[in-house]
Amino acid sequence: AHIVDIWIEPENPFVPIEAIAAIESADFIIFGPGSLYTSIIPNLLIKEIRESVKHSPAKKIFICNVMTQPGETDDYTAYDHINMFRNFTQIEYIDIAIVNTKMPPNDVLKKYIATxxxxxxxxxxxxxxxNIDVYAEDLISENISFVRHDPVKLTNLLEHVIGKYVLY
Known part of the structure; x- marks a missing residue:
């Protein structure tokens, strides 16, 4: 079974003016990595934040998780993550998607599959x-006891991607 609804309480929490100002002045807005349903989407269920993001001319970058989360994103592909993000946030347009292409080693993979x-x-x-620009690369950490984004690889890719758009 997949998640069919998500909400926050209170429905309209206080939003600091600095948060809205940061969104309005941003050149890029980056979503992720993080739990789709408990980290990324909830922030955008706040109407003022969602509307600011929707109307921002900033390039919107979605960083897809490298592993699914039990009970939340079971069997989700990268496209499914983006599609559910758009469905629940009503932010229909993502400019750039960043996805991992590297599989973890078999011994590590077996541990994850068991969970x-x-x-x-x-x-x-x-x-x-x-119509989303996709950057698909090996983004997982070489310290492979945990499958996570490698911060250096991800930073380098983000610098490359942002650099391409800043030059235009």
Whole structure:
């Protein structure tokens, strides 16, 4: 079963003016990495934040998780993560998607599969058909006891991506 509804309480919490100002002045807004349903989407359920993001001319970058989360994103592909993000936040347009292409080693993968987690499939073509620029690379850490984004690899890719857009 997949998550069919998500909400926050209180429905309209106080939003600091500095948060709105930061969104309005941003050149890029980055979503993720993080738990889709407990970290990324909830911030955008706040109407003032969601509306500021929706109307911002900033490039919107979605960083897809490298592994699924049991009970939350079971069997989700990278496209599914983006699609659910758009469905629940009503932010329909993502400019850029960043997805991992590297599989963890078999011994590590088996441990994750035993806990109900699996690698997020990088279905790049499906994402590209949505007119989203996709950057698909090896983004996982070499310290492979935990499958996570490697901060250096991710930073380097973000610098490259942002650099491409800043030059235009």
């Amino acid at each position: 109900g987690q699996e690698p997020v499939v990088p279905d790049v073509a499906k994402i590209s058909k949505e």
